[in-house]
Structures are given as C-alpha cells and as structure tokens.
C-alpha cells in the first residue's frame with residue numbers, strides 16, 4: 001500500500017497541464033501517476049480497482065482530438081516508460097524489429113536509428129548481436145511521421161497516426177508487429193501479427209493468467225479510405241489491428257514491436273505550381289496512377305499560397321520562403337524514394353511529363369535533390385499550418401473565443417474532384433475565410449476554416465457537420481488521421497450508425513467490463 | 524558576361540563534431556554540402572546571367588565525390604561544371620588551392636568575372652578568393668554584399684566593412700567574394716534538371732592543366748599546421764549589488780582597476 005501511495009499523486013493543482021492535450025480540450029481528474037514499468041502499472045490498477053475509478057491513459061499529449069484529456073478519475077501517464085528494449089533481425093520479414101516501451105518518443109526512435117546508437121545496458125546478448133548487424137547494414141527507419149515528433153509511440157499506435165509519407169508506406173498500423181497490453185483488470189495479453197487472428201469476425205484470445213476472452217469484432221464494413229475512425233475490423237484479421245487505433249479504450253499498451261524499413265538511398269522532392277486548381281487536380285490523378293508511386297502527394301490551394309505570400313511580407317520568420325510569381329495559383333508536392341539514382345531520376349522525368357500534359361510548365365517547379373533543399377521544401381509545407389495558427393492568434397486578440405475549424409476527412413479516389421468542389425462551393429457561398437492543404441494523395445485534405453467573428457464560427461461549425469454527412473454518403477471517413485477522441489463522437493455515430501457503435505461497445509465490454517478505460521473516447 | 528564561380532564541397536556544419544583527441548573534424552557519416560557561402564556566389568552568377576546573358580561555369584577542386592555536388596549545381600541552370608581532381612592536388616593549403624584554381628581558370632579562359640564565397644565553412648581562412656586574383660594578376664574585392672552596377676569593362680560593388688560599407692569599382696575581369704544574404708539562392712527546376720542530365724561534369728587532372736608539381740598539393744603548401752585546438756576563454760561573471768548609483772560606482776572602479784578606462 002505504501003508503495004502505491006508514492007505512485008498515485010492527488011495534488012492535482014501541481015499537474016494542471018496534464019488535464020489537457022493539444023486539442024486544448026481541458027477536463028478534470030482527482031489523481032495522476034507516472035509508472036516506470038509494468039509492475040508499477042499493476043500496483044496502480046489494483047489500487048484503483050477498489051473504487052472502480054475511471055482511468056485516462058496519456059502518452060505525450062500531442063493528440064488533437066482530446067483523447068488524452070481526462071473526463072474524471074485517474075490519469076495514467078506513460079511518459080516514463082521510455083526505454084528502447086531490444087532489437088532483432090527477422091529472417092522471414094527480412095528486416096529489423098525494434099522493441100520499445102510505450103512512452104518512447106518518435107524523435108528518440110528516429111535519432112537512435114539514424115545514429116545507430118542505443119542505451120544498451122539492459123539489452124540481451126541477442127539484441128546486442130542484432131545491433132552489430134544493424135551497424136554493419138545500411139540505415140533503417142520507422143516510416144510513420146505525424147509531423148509532431150514529440151508524440152509517443154504508444155500514442156501513435158493508439159491513434160494509428162499517419163503523415164505525408166503514409167501515401168506510400170501506410171499508417172502506423174502497417175509497421176506494428178506485436179503489442180503487449182495490460183487490461184484494466186490487471187491481466188495481460190500479447191498479440192502478434194500473423195499469429196493471433198480472428199476467424200471471420202470471431203476471436204479467442206488467451207491472457208497471461210490463462211483466462212480466455214472470446215467474442216466478436218463489429219460487423220460493419222470499413223470505408224475503403226485512409227481512416228482513423230472507430231475500431232478497425234475485417235474478416236480473418238490480425239487481432240493486433242483491433243488494438244491499433246482503438247484510442248486506448250480496450251487496454252493499456254505497454255510494449256510495441258516495430259517493423260523497420262531500409263531507408264531509401266535517394267529522395268527527390270518536387271513542388272509544382274499550376275495556374276489553376278483544375279490543372280493541379282489532373283496532375284494529382286496522373287502521378288498517383290503511375291506505376292512508381294510517390295511516397296507522398298501534398299496539396300496547397302491558392303488561399304494557402306496567398307496566406308504564405310502575406311506572412312512573408314510581414315513576418316521575418318517567413319522571409320526565407322522563396323518568391324512565388326503571381327501565376328503560381330495551386331501547388332502540389334510529391335516525393336520520390338528509391339535506391340538507384342537512375343530510377344528516381346526517371347520518376348521525376350515521368351512526373352515532368354504529367355506536369356506538361358496537365359497544362360503545367362517545367363519552369364514552375366522546385367526540385368530538391370539533396371537534404372538541404374528537401375528541408376527547404378518541408379519548411380514551406382510546415383509554414384502553412386504555422387501561418388494559420390499565427391493568424392488565428394491575431395484574431396483571438398479581439399475575439400478571444402475563436403478557434404480554427406480544421407477538417408480531417410477523406411473520401412474514395414473517385415470523389416476527389418467532387419469533394420474539393422463541395423468544399424469550395426460551400427466556403428464561397430458562406431463567405432468564409434479558409435485555407436486548404438494536406439495529404440491529397442489519399443483524398444485527405446485539411447480544410448482550415450478561419451473565422452473572423454462568432455458569426456463565421458457558427459457558420460463554419462454547421463458546414464463541418466454538413467461536410468461530414470456528405471463525406472459519409474460518398475463512402476469516406478470523418479477522421480482519416482487525427483482520431484475521434486472526445487471531439488468527433490457525434491460524427492462517428494453518424495458514420496457507423498447506432499448499431500455499429502453498439503457493436504463497438506460490446507467488444508469493449510469483453511476487455512473492460514465496467515467501461516473504466518478512457519471514458520468519453522469514441523462513444 | 525561570362526562568369527566563373529568557385530565552389531568548395533564542405534562537411535555540413537550543422538553536424539560538425541571535433542575529435543577531442545586529435546582536434547580534427549570528424550568527417551565519417553557527415554553529409555557533404557556546397558559551402559554555404561558558395562551557394563550565394565552561384566546565385567549571384569545566375570542572376571547576372573539572367574540580366575546580361577553569357578555563361579556561368581562552376582569550378583571546384585576536390586575529391587571525385589564532388590561530381591555529385593556539381594551535377595546538382597548544373598540543375599540550377601549553371602552552364603558548365605569543372606572539377607579539378609587528382610591525388611596530386613591533395614593536401615593543399617590556401618596558396619596551393621588558389622594556384623590550382625588559377626590553372627583551371629586559365630584553361631576555361633573566357634571569363635569576365637570570378638565569384639567566390641566569402642569563406643569556406645571548414646577551412647575558414649577567406650584567403651582563396653584574393654590569392655586567386657593575385658595569381659591571375661587581376662583586381663579583387665572581398666565581402667561584397669551587393670552588386671551596384673555592371674558596365675562593359677567595370678563592376679561597382681558594395682563592400683561591407685566594420686562600421687558601414689564602401690562602394691568600390693573594379694575593372695573587369697575581376698574576382699569578388701560574396702557575403703551570405705546577398706541574395707536568396709534559387710531551387711533547381713525540372714527544366715534545368717533535364718538540361719543538366721545532358722551534361723557531363725568535366726574532370727581535369729594535374730596533367731590537364733599542366734600544373735607545376737612544386738606548387739600543388741602538400742609540396743606546394745607552405746602552411747605548417749603545428750596544432751589545432753578549440754580556444755578556451757576564461758570568463759568570469761560578477762554580479763554587482765546595491766542601489767543603481769552604488770552599482771554604477773562599483774562598475775567604474777572595477778573597470779578602472781582592470782585598465783579598461785584608459786586612465787588610472
């Protein structure tokens with residue numbers, strides 16, 4: 001008991017920042033803990049179980065859907081579970097697998113892999129041998145990149161995070177081999193891809209204490225788009241996939257086996273400016289249908305470019321952005337990866353043909369052949385959301401309650417032009433200020449509505465709901481990468497229906513009978 | 524207007540680490556980049572060409588690896604690229620480097636202006652530009668922050684000095700070395716990238732430029748590196764207390780005691 005008293009802290013006024021995440025949604029909690037290992041988690045769970053106290057799991061709190069903001073009860077913050085535990089080479093997968101604790105940050109994983117340097121004092125001989133092999137091999141990397149590198153790996157798994165390069169490499173899900181999960185009752189399960197599967201939609205899983213958990217995953221069909229809304233399901237699926245993207249509602253992820261990829265030897269990046277949106281959209285279709293897929297396809301509409309032009313004039317921080325002549329209307333960024341210079345050069349030449357065929361000009365391009373220029377193009381990309389935040393901060397000086405309204409919806413490939421047209425028409429009709437940018441390769445753009453006053457804000461909110469309904473009708477998703485959290489629950493219900501939500505709840509009840517874990521998330 | 528831009532390949536400075544035992548730069552695993560000052564030199568050359576026409580040639584002395592860097596420079600719209608590369612050039616100090624470059628310039632032959640970076644971020648001496656001008660017997664100006672005017676046989680430039688700037692006119696041909704920030708370097712376009720694919724980087728050996736073996740590489744380098752080290756500064760911070768008047772008085776006394784005020 002003494003031990004637990006040290007672990008669970010109740011002086012919440014000292015921990016006020018932990019009541020929020022990056023969504024700025026703030027909640028309340030009565031206690032918080034920072035366990036360092038599984039044993040400490042078990043002690044904490046045992047103490048909390050007496051009064052059936054609800055628990056909110058936290059990673060690095062960079063989530064933007066409110067998933068890590070508590071409603072009440074206890075905050076289980078996993079930042080201190082920050083060890084990289086080991087490495088192995090898998091002969092079947094022909095790659096390295098890195099075993100990490102949940103709280104390790106994406107930036108730490110990246111740095112360690114780039115330098116091939118790890119804190120190895122607790123590593124097994126097998127891991128050390130694998131490290132020797134890694135050191136003598138080319139560079140390997142973990143591809144998911146939700147731009148915010150201070151995210152924890154557990155948070156990324158819980159949200160199935162993705163980023164620009166997910167167009168080629170897929171979301172976090174594709175790079176997870178196995179998970180160790182502590183259930184709210186203190187039992188533990190381990191699920192490995194290929195080993196633990198459902199039969200149709202039914203499954204049986206054994207816990208470490210020998211108990212079997214048996215039941216069904218929901219029956220709904222997943223939209224055929226990039227998606228981070230609700231439990232992932234399909235027939236004969238890997239159980240590990242149910243836990244990836246469950247937003248912490250099924251169990252507490254403690255250890256994760258990550259699949260690494262060989263880092264491409266050549267990365268060429270290309271920003272192309274078109275004189276109209278139509279031409280840009282044609283080009284997007286052309287490049288994504290080529291045999292050699294780009295690693296990413298990103299989009300900036302003319303309002304995004306105009307905002308950058310404005311910021312460049314007035315803010316020294318943006319003065320390094322290169323001049324964009326007036327005829328630069330819409331921009332598309334693509335990135336090509338490969339191991340042979342000739343192959344990547346050919347990809348650029350193919351893209352070049354598409355540019356000309358779609359009415360663009362080879363002169364109106366920025367091509368990065370080395371890391372420095374690539375960083376310049378990436379800085380250009382980051383400057384768009386940064387500018388949006390600056391603009392909103394300025395407007396909040398006179399209208400403190402304003403926030404931006406950012407969408408995260410995706411539609412199937414066929415509906416690309418239709419969805420862009422819908423966004424444009426509605427925004428124009430309502431006379432709203434906005435910028436649109438993002439992962440257009442997956443028909444997944446972020447429309448950022450920039451309200452000037454409360455009236456705009458109300459109009460923006462109702463547009464948001466209207467778009468969600470239209471996107472659902474098109475067979476799309478209400479959240480493609482940020483997750484549902486506590487902020488998009490009504491949209492999820494609209495997407496999956498009452499029955500879908502009930503099936504999700506039934507699955508949750510198998511792992512968390514009293515609904516104590518992450519209350520308020522998803523439903 | 525034909526322009527030669529001298530370009531050096533250097534280790535990426537955001538990554539530079541020193542070996543604490545030998546006090547030399549650790550080059551393993553560090554990416555090589557265009558000397559950042561030289562990126563401004565290239566852009567200045569291209570800007571002049573955009574207005575006056577003519578040709579821009581990039582000239583570098585370095586290891587065969589530098590071909591990759593020069594190919595990327597061609598994709599910026601530079602017309603030709605030459606690499607002086609030969610084991611016999613290795614170990615050059617700034618004098619031998621300037622000599623080798625001067626041979627390259629003479630072989631290129633047709634030029635009105637040579638643009639160098641202000642300095643290289645690794646060697647850092649800022650001597651190569653002026654030495655090159657001396658070897659060629661032409662005028663030069665360092666620390667150029669703006670080109671004011673170009674005439675048929677002169678160039679007028681703004682040169683940064685400690686407490687302002689000077690406007691200097693040089694007769695052409697001449698060498699100038701440019702400051703960071705003189706312009707904003709462009710990014711390659713597909714158009715120039717495609718043109719560059721058609722081009723070869725010329726590689727010239729010591730024989731190709733008929734170099735005097737006594738003046739190149741180690742034997743042509745009178746600089747003896749006795750020791751390199753990271754300078755140590757013995758800084759001491761004192762915080763004065765008391766009323767503002769008292770603090771001002773204490774400060775004056777302390778400065779006087781250390782002879783900072785030029786009087787006893």
Ligand SMILES: Cc1cc2nc3c(=O)[nH]c(=O)nc-3n(C[C@H](O)[C@H](O)[C@H](O)COP(=O)(O)OP(=O)(O)OC[C@H]3O[C@@H](n4cnc5c(N)ncnc54)[C@H](O)[C@@H]3O)c2cc1C
Nearest residue numbers: 059060061062063067146152154155156158161162248253
């Ligand atoms: C500027 C910015 C840009 C972003 N861009 C992107 C983007 O492009 N793509 C994208 O996908 N995301 C993006 N995000 C969102 C965010 O970075 C990701 O969602 C990230 O995965 C969250 O990780 P975290 O460690 O901060 O998790 P938290 O915010 O702490 O938690 C997120 C959710 O995961 C749960 N959770 C965390 N750890 C565990 C665990 N061990 N077990 C069970 N549940 C757990 C939490 O309960 C919560 O529901 C962005 C965020 C910011 C601030």
Ligand SMILES: Cc1cc2nc3c(=O)[nH]c(=O)nc-3n(C[C@H](O)[C@H](O)[C@H](O)COP(=O)(O)OP(=O)(O)OC[C@H]3O[C@@H](n4cnc5c(N)ncnc54)[C@H](O)[C@@H]3O)c2cc1C
Nearest residue numbers: 529530584614616617639640642643646647648649650651
């Ligand atoms: C103390 C010391 C010890 C050194 N020891 C060695 C050694 O043992 N072996 C060795 O190989 N080198 C050595 N060097 C490096 C070598 O002397 C210099 O790198 C070289 O002479 C150029 O001088 P810099 O780097 O100071 O160039 P700077 O004079 O600072 O360069 C100014 C400009 O000249 C041009 N330029 C300079 N170098 C080249 C080039 N190679 N090709 C094309 N243009 C160029 C560029 O436009 C550049 O911006 C040493 C340097 C120093 C300072």
